[in-house]
Each structure stands twice: as structure tokens, then as C-alpha cells.
Amino acid sequence: MRAYRISQANEKPKYLDIEPPKPGPGQLGVTIRCAGLNYADLLIQNGTYQDIPTAPFTLGMEIAGLVSAIGESVEGFSIGDRVAVFAGQGGLAEAGVFESARTVRIPDSMSFEEAAGFQIAYGTSHLALAHRANLRPGETLLVTGAAGGVGLTAVEIGKLMGARVIAHARGADKLAVAKAAGADHLIDDSEDLRARVLELGGADVVYDAVGGDAFRAAFRACNPEGRLICIGFASGDVPQIPANHLMVKNLTAIGLYIGGYFKFRAEVAQESLATLLRWYEEGRLKPHVSHVLPFDQIEQGMNLLRDRKSTGKVVIRIS
Template structure:
């Protein structure tokens, strides 16, 4: 079978399309013929050895897939050959066939495409865990989402609206602003590109404050980091929750006196570790996502699809923060 492998540390241009032996489903496993693999920010990091997880080479990037079951391992109940399935992989998804744990697989309803299915778990799984478990969001809250036009950002916008929050989307272009509004954002802040000097940082903080209103943002979902985090914290509500989701703009340095002045919480969000440590709570969240999807309250936005041989282009586009919604490789 074909596999797109990282054989050396580097960017997407170092990935190599290779023929490898197809895997075999063992006990508790499913062999999946991969139809679609979405691209996520960790895919750009893991091939540079910049992600928390550092697998031995060679390995394929690709952290979530959708496909059709080709074989069912010993001891697996409830699954049959031909079933449509989605699963998180951590890495290894950019292959023609992939073995996954049956316990971590979810049935993909017929009304949803493989491309959409491959775009649900990581972005919406991260965002529902962030907003519900870490941010304790509730109806009437004001939610500020940084990086609101990316995969996790749009998921946070949709989920915020589903939970009854007023959602302010912060993005870097008018094109991304339009996408956030289409996903339900009540207002949008278009921020400039970093780095910021003191006056620019203050101006952005004032823009956030004006958008969220005099009471501040009860929940801030920061999927950007860098120079954008401190201005966002300055707009937080009393006892607000600042959710640390990702750092494509760099790891932020926050003046901790701000957390004292606002009596706010800074909450880390590591969905992958949560899913591994608390599989039952994660499964309940995923079940809720399927209910919201069926009700039309969320819908994974696939903005572009790429053929298997063009997967490095998709990773490069995401790494350069040019993507809106989800980029998906069809296999």
C-alpha cells in the first residue's frame, strides 16, 4: 500500500510517498481502508519534531481518518466489514490502510461524507472539551475566539452558539471574518499581524474590550498564542476562563498580575491526553457532537480537498496559517 512518510526531520517537502506492507488487524483492532484524512496543526509540528509526541521514523503524519472497515480483529463486537467509520490516530493517517483501536472508533452515519467525518474528532473534540470541561461555558456567556477561522476556531464558534453564548470571533483577514460570520459569530475583530509594540498591543486590547462589551469575555478560547494572548486576557471578565489551546503564533508570555486583577483562570486544553486518560467522558462528548451534528447545530467546514500526492501542499498551507476551516486529503 502507499504511505506518505516522514523519513527525516523537516517540513512538508521532506515527506516521501512510499510502498509499504499493509497492516493486519490484531485483537481489539479494526483495519480501515482510508478514504479521507484531515490535516491538523500537529501534522505540521510532528514532522519537525516540535510536537509533544515524537514517534520513531519512518512514520506518516495524519491524526484523524474516515474510511471503510476491511477486517475486524479478534474479540471485536459491534463492527462488520463494510461499516463506515471515523477514528483519531494521533499520527499515521496518511496511508491507504490503517489499523485503529475498535474502542476509539465511531460509526459515520450515511448522510455525512468521508471528508466531513475526517474533520470532526480533533477540532470539535478539542473545542467541546475546551468549552465544556475547561471553560464551563453556559448560556448568556460572552465567548472570544482567537484564530476563529481555523478548524478548531470555527468549531468553537459553532459550539459557543449551540450553548447559547454570544460569540466574538477574532481573525486576521476579512475573508476569515466572513467565514466566522457564516458559522454564527455575532461580531468579529480583525487583528493585524504580530509582532506588536506596546501601543499596538494596547490598541488590540481596546478592540477586544469594545467587542466583548463592558463586562468582558467570560471565556476566551486562544488557539493562536504569541502577541495576541495578552491583549485578549486584558479583555477578560471577572472570574473569566482563559483557555490555552494552541500556539501557531508562538508561546505567549503573560503578565501574571493580570490574572490577579481579573481573578481569572488560565486553563490548559490538551484534548489528546484527556481522551486517553478519561475515555468515557470523551466518548460522551463525541456522542454529544453527533447529536449536535444531526440537529444541524454544527457542521464540519471542509474548505479544500487534496489528492493523496498533494498532501504536503495541504500541510504547508495549514502551517502558513492560510487555511480556512478544514483541509482534507482524499485517499
């Protein structure tokens, strides 16, 4: 089968023909229909991600497809089940083997394209806002990078949770996407972010996947007892937080890495995903996939993320 693999550290990924894997105990074999791309895929290739698999490995953190084989001691799945997996690796291939504990059945109404880009983006935002920051109805939520893969879901979930949402993004087209997802106020990247947020009454919760100047401006626009959630650093600039400012304004800085929950509190991530899938079935969530590309255009998809030319998710259709 074909797979998009990194053969050794510091080497660029290539399409290779490899033997199809067979599931062991606790694992499922899956015929992969679609795989979601994530900014973390770029960081893994650059060697700068916090959780890089040992080479050789196949890229692709999340997938959707059909169960093709069932390993020993696995219960609750049948051959042919439509499933999604947040695997961390192995997704950009025609087939894969994944832990059953990371696998969920998807609703019949959910397309493979939607399912392949659902778990990381929505899971990250729901865990960040509901579990970590305890976002409350009526509070003001500021989302930087609000048209990106995770940012757009933060806008949508924040609005669903009853917050007033301020979306910060680059350009009218991206801001329009954030508005369609529920944003109440829009701030272009060319504007003075701190001044505009303060004009709107300040932020109670900041959801930041950008870092750099955007984080620093958002930090200074927080209301007392504000919570700042660090999701990522797409700008490449990891900001330093002045602890004395945290103290004076009684602020809380919060880190969120969804992959970590599968290592130390998997039940939290699983409960969150169950809630999100229920919301999807109830029609309360509408995933936004801006690009669906064929298997031989993975690099084009990565460039869309690298150049910030996508909104929502970029998905690779494998078969």
C-alpha cells in the first residue's frame, strides 16, 4: 500500500510502498478514506513539535474510514463500521492500524471529509473552553487566528456555550468565515488588537493559537480574572508571560495539548468527543472544510497551511 512517510529524522516525507499493517491486541485495522491535515504536521516535519514519533513513521494525525480488521480483545466494533481516529500518526496512507481506545464510530450523517477533520479541531476547542477555562455564558471570548483549523471551532463552540465572541483574523474573507461561524465582533490583523478589544469591554477568556504579537496584545486586553489559553504558536514566536502582570490582574495562563489527555486522562477527551458528536447530530455544529485534495497532493495541502491560505480544515481524500 502507499504511505506518505518520513524514513529517518530530518528527512523530507516521501510516498513509499509498504506492507499493509495487521492489528495486534487492542487494535483495529482501518481502510482510510480521508485524513485531516494539521499545523502540527508541519511542525513534525520541521522537528519542532513537542511529540514527534520515532522514524520511520507515516504522517497524518487523524483519519476517517472503515474498519477492515479487528485485533484480539477488541469489543464494540464490527467489520465495515464507519470510524474516525485521532491517532497521532499513520493517517496519510491507504490503510492503517490504530488503538481501539482512540477510535470512535461516526454518525451516518457525517461525511468522511468532515469526520477526518473533526476530532483535533473540535476536541481542542471544547476541552480548552469547557474543561480548562470554564467559559461561562455572557463572558467575552477573544479568538486569535479565528478562521484557522482550531480557531474557527473555538468561535463556533464559544458561541454555542453562550459567550460573546470576538474573532481576530487576517483579511475580510477570513473574517467573513468567522462571522458565519457565530462571531459577534470582527478585528482584522491590521488593526490595533489591544485597543479594539478594550473598546469592546475587554476579554474574559483568550483562545490563542497564534502566539507572538497577537498573544501579547490579547494579554494586555484581558479583564481582571481573565483566562488565557495557549493552544499553539503559528506565528513561530513563543511569547513569554510576565508573571507580575498575572498577579496584578489576577489572570490565569492555561496550556492545552489535546494529545496529552490520551496519555494521562483519556476519559476526559472521550467524554468531550461524545458531547461534540451529539452536538453534531443535533445540528448544532457545522464543520468547515475549505479544501479537499487527492492523495497525490499532500504537499499542496501542507502549503495551504504553511501559507495560511486555508480556512477551517484541509482534508486529503485517500480513496
